[in-house]
Amino acid sequence: MKWSIRIARVRGIGIYVHLTFFLVLVWVGWMEWQRSGSMAQVGGGVLFTLLTFFIIVLHELGHAISAGWFGIRTKDITLLPIGGLARLERMPEKPWQEIVVALAGPAVNVILALAIGGAILLAGRRPDLFGSDPMTGSLPARLFWLNVILTAFNLIPAFPMDGGRVLRASLAAVTDHATGTRWAALVGRGIAALFVVAGLTWNPGLALIGIFVWFGAGAEARAAELKSSLAGLLAGHALQTDIRILDGRETVGQAALRTLASPQFEYPVMVEGRLVGIATATALTEALAQSGPATPVLNATRTDAVVAGLDTPLEQMVGLIQGSGLRSGLVTDQAGKLLGAVTLDSISSAIQLRAAWADAGSAGRS
Numbered sequence: 001m002k003w004s005i006r007i008a009r010v011r012g013i014g015i016y017v018h019l020t021f022f023l024v025l026v027w028v029g030w031m032e033w034q035r036s037g038s039m040a041q042v043g044g045g046v047l048f049t050l051l052t053f054f055i056i057v058l059h060e061l062g063h064a065i066s067a068g069w070f071g072i073r074t075k076d077i078t079l080l081p082i083g084g085l086a087r088l089e090r091m092p093e094k095p096w097q098e099i100v101v102a103l104a105g106p107a108v109n110v111i112l113a114l115a116i117g118g119a120i121l122l123a124g125r126r127p128d129l130f131g132s133d134p135m136t137g138s139l140p141a142r143l144f145w146l147n148v149i150l151t152a153f154n155l156i157p158a159f160p161m162d163g164g165r166v167l168r169a170s171l172a173a174v175t176d177h178a179t180g181t182r183w184a185a186l187v188g189r190g191i192a193a194l195f196v197v198a199g200l201t202w203n204p205g206l207a208l209i210g211i212f213v214w215f216g217a218g219a220e221a222r223a224a225e226l227k228s229s230l231a232g233l234l235a236g237h238a239l240q241t242d243i244r245i246l247d248g249r250e251t252v253g254q255a256a257l258r259t260l261a262s263p264q265f266e267y268p269v270m271v272e273g274r275l276v277g278i279a280t281a282t283a284l285t286e287a288l289a290q291s292g293p294a295t296p297v298l299n300a301t302r303t304d305a306v307v308a309g310l311d312t313p314l315e316q317m318v319g320l321i322q323g324s325g326l327r328s329g330l331v332t333d334q335a336g337k338l339l340g341a342v343t344l345d346s347i348s349s350a351i352q353l354r355a356a357w358a359d360a361g362s363a364g365r366s
């Protein structure tokens with residue numbers, strides 16, 4: 001994610017902090033200073049915020065590590081001012097696996113709450129836990145309640161909360177992924193509306209959460225819609241074979257002339273009949289402007305192109321293409337010979353074509 005810096009690496013998973021997070025720290029410090037005018041309070045507020053985000057990282061690691069049990073890698077974990085985000089390479093296929101991965105995050109908070117609460121009780125500081133206002137008590141007591149709140153909040157059965165995923169996966173287990181998501185999104189929107197009503201009555205913060213949940217439910221429903229429209233389609237169904245190919249050793253000047261009138265955005269690059277990567281029109285133009293027309297195309301070539309086979313599911317390919325930041329992926333045969341490209345446009349054409357085909361089929365029957 002842009003504007004993020006890496007602060008740690010756990011089991012090969014990069015942990016990033018979005019730069020706006022530091023604004024939150026400054027804001028918390030400033031609010032504490034306004035409220036109390038004491039540097040100790042400012043330090044306490046900032047420390048509690050840092051610990052909150054540390055606990056959120058542990059929660060996200062719960063998702064990431066449990067996803068690893070099912071062979072799913074996590075690209076990275078990013079801390080945003082609104083919380084954490086673990087980007088999994090893909091979602092688990094089987095509903096029960098999705099339930100395990102979704103519950104693993106809140107499970108971390110349950111364990112932390114039990115450990116911290118237990119330690120407080122063992123230390124004989126029971127009144128700390130149940131004071132008049134728990135969030136102004138001792139630091140351990142506040143951390144205990146923080147974990148209780150994070151558990152409860154994440155188990156709300158609405159996207160994008162973990163509880164929403166558990167609900168979706170449970171519904172998907174008895175129907176199918178798309179239907180499960182549609183129903184879960186509907187429930188999520190109902191809960192979002194309740195939050196907004198409660199927010200207008202009691203606490204504006206709840207209304208904000210409601211709006212956040214409303215849009216989260218919509219995004220998840222759209223993703224499920226895409227997933228079901230891609231189901232059963234393979235890379236071969238969206239293959240474009242009539243594409244221009246560049247030679248890695250030709251110059252960007254020559255390539256620019258050859259591709260001037262081409263509507264193509266990205267070009268496979270070959271050297272001596274071997275596929276080496278992909279060059280985007282933008283990279284070619286930049287190389288031309290910065291290093292001159294004699295620069296070899298190879299210097300503007302990305303070697304991490306998405307390469308798949310004819311029978312790669314399109315759903316998987318869309319995920320890989322989006323993850324790569326490119327607009328297309330390349331398709332080769334088993335010997336590695338380039339067959340063509342799959343672009344986001346050719347994918348949407350394939351979806352439309354299949355829908356039209358289905359309509360024609362039902363029209364023919366009536």
Ligand SMILES: [Zn+2]
Pocket residue numbers: 059060063105106154162
């Ligand atoms: Zn979570």
